[in-house]
Amino acid sequence: MRIHRYGDAAEIRADDVPRPVPGPGEVLVRVEATSFNPSDIGLRRGLLRDIMPVELPVTLGGEVAGTVVGTGERVVGRASGAAAEYVAVPARSLVAAPTTVPLAHAAVLPIAGVTAWQAVFEHAKIAAGQRVLVNGAGGAVGRIAVQLAAHAGAHVTATARPGSVDAVLHLAPIGVGDAASLLRPGGVLVSITDRVPPPGVHFVTRDDAGDLAVLVALVDAGVVHLDVRTRPLADLALVHREAEAGLLGGKTVLVIHGR
Template sequence: MRAIRIHTYGDASVIREEDVPRPVPSRGDVLIKVAATSFNPSDVGLRRGLLRSVFPLDLPYTLGGEVAGTIVELGDRVDTVAVGDRVIGRLDTGGAAAEYVTAAADTVVAAPTAVPLPHAAALPIAGVTAWQAVFEHAGITTGQRVLVNGAGGGVGGFAVQLAKHAGAHVIATASPRSSEAVRQLGADQIVDYTALPLAAALDGPVDVILNFVVVGAQHAATLMSLVRPGGVVVSGTVALRATAGSPVTAVRFVARNDTSHLAALVKLVDAEAVRVDIAASRPLADLASVHRDAESGRIRGKTILVP
């Protein structure tokens, strides 16, 4: 079968398409015929070796941290799913950038039926990250003013929708190329961060900031100043620290693999309460080019890769 692998850390040139044996499911595993995997910005850091202290790779490594596909074979002692089931899941050991991949049966959930199966590959990492930011760390409730910083990205787009679903008034930062897409996801106000200081665009402080971009010290201080006393800043990237004595709570988190959150997200997708916004669908063989595009700032939203 075809698989997209790296044998060493480095630039996008280390990404290779290779022929490798089709994996065999071990006890408790399933074999999935991949309908699509999805690109995430963290994949660049993974490939460059910037995350090796947190996520060391066993090289050679097959890329692809999330999968949508159909189960074609069961390992021993698997009775929670069946051959033919359409599933999605996050793969903490990678492997989905291939025609087939194995996964533990308890790490996949039924795919949504309201969207094409390949599109569902966008949910396991970006969607669950947004879910945990909105509901677990920020605890967003009806009537709150929420600023989503980085709403044009995959996580940010889901966060806009989930915060809106929770009853918040959502303000979103987005570039001009992303603003219309973010508006269609339900944002009440769009702030063009390339043209205006954030403070000038807001009508008073916000209750919550959800940050999904890497910001420098100056911009971090600006973000903290936009939150009312007692408010919350949740960051899925860099730590945004409150100054000593500040009445603002700052939380930096790394999303964990949680199938209960993924299954809840699938229900919202099937209820048409959350859209799966796919910015691009590309052949799996284009993965190196996708990495180059991401490093050049040419990727918006979610890109899926289809074998």
């Protein structure tokens, strides 16, 4: 599924292209599923061209769950151009997929999952006994962030009285408002959308196979539950339109080779 120029969802089209040839350090992955992420809309509209320059035409899809051609290993990882039947991916970006959930569902882990992981543990440094407010807890990142913070032994809530919160994770695409005023002294405000003034933290997710591998283990341990809706890849333009209209809800993965 590619765009040849920036624009609305009508620009997304299914093209027949040669199977990618992996370069040095890359492997060819037969894609089971990719995920839709809100940033895909920004990429498609051309809003990200300064921070994520791409060459047009570009294949959509920023993460993959699939099987390595030749070895059959089931893997997940960040991957450019995964809204396709096959994608070439740097081997270092891939980790073994969870074995206890459908492979397609694991397509939520490389971006939403790793973002939640880094927000909770790397930036907010949430630990047992802390109280955490998660803004956007119903979103893809939020659903996983809530489970990770709870697993760390924190008390997680979506609302809080001013002055009672150790950490605020701001994961919704709206202004962060006066969330910092909810924090107790020394508390931390972490945002993945709005920029926040220091000592608050705004971050862009790092591609980290180590974090991803820990998440996979937590899925297989039954700690993190993946709650996804699957759609066929042919619906990709429709998914973009529904997301722009605020009608998508939940986390959507696009299934290519799945049943």
